[in-house]
Amino acid sequence: MNSFEIEEKLLPLFEGSGFEIIDIKIHRARSLVIQIFIDKEQGNVGIDDCEKWSEKIGSFIDINSLIDTPYILEVSSPGIDRLIKKPKDFERFKGRDVKIILKQPIDGTRTYYSKIVDFKDNIVYFEDGLKFNLNDINEVRLNPDDNEIFKKIN
Numbered sequence: 001m002n003s004f005e006i007e008e009k010l011l012p013l014f015e016g017s018g019f020e021i022i023d024i025k026i027h028r029a030r031s032l033v034i035q036i037f038i039d040k041e042q043g044n045v046g047i048d049d050c051e052k053w054s055e056k057i058g059s060f061i062d063i064n065s066l067i068d069t070p071y072i073l074e075v076s077s078p079g080i081d082r083l084i085k086k087p088k089d090f091e092r093f094k095g096r097d098v099k100i101i102l103k104q105p106i107d108g109t110r111t112y113y114s115k116i117v118d119f120k121d122n123i124v125y126f127e128d129g130l131k132f133n134l135n136d137i138n139e140v141r142l143n144p145d146d147n148e149i150f151k152k153i154n
Contacts, residue, residue: 001066002026006034009066013056018042019049022078023085032071037078045077084140090119099143100126102136113143 003024054075114126
């Protein structure tokens with residue numbers, strides 16, 4: 001089962017909860033590792049949230065036999081440099097500083113820094129006239145400034 005299929009199966013757990021799945025990564029180490037990144041509509045994700053969702057997701061996977069091999073489940077917050085991936089994420093984070101990594105370089109670079117201005121028809125519009133089709137983007141992450149980082153620490 002791939003990450004998209006797992007996310008589809010888990011979506012009903014999150015309906016109306018105030019939480020959402022940001023990303024799922026699956027890889028093999030000594031055993032199968034499933035990393036699920038969650039976020040809250042209001043506030044920050046804490047350790048208690050991750051613990052609660054780990055138990056809930058793990059039970060759901062086991063009860064429904066979604067994974068037929070031993071696995072390690074890791075549930076994490078998205079972090080201060082949160083991944084922006086879904087259309088609703090681009091709407092939610094309009095005006096925020098981001099780091100953009102493209103799949104292929106344009107004018108010799110794959111990495112750009114800008115602010116999200118808009119999202120329409122699978123195209124992300126950034127400040128300074130930058131715009132990229134979602135299919136050409138490898139990753140977009142929030143790019144917090146030092147004040148945001150130190151505010152979270154204190």
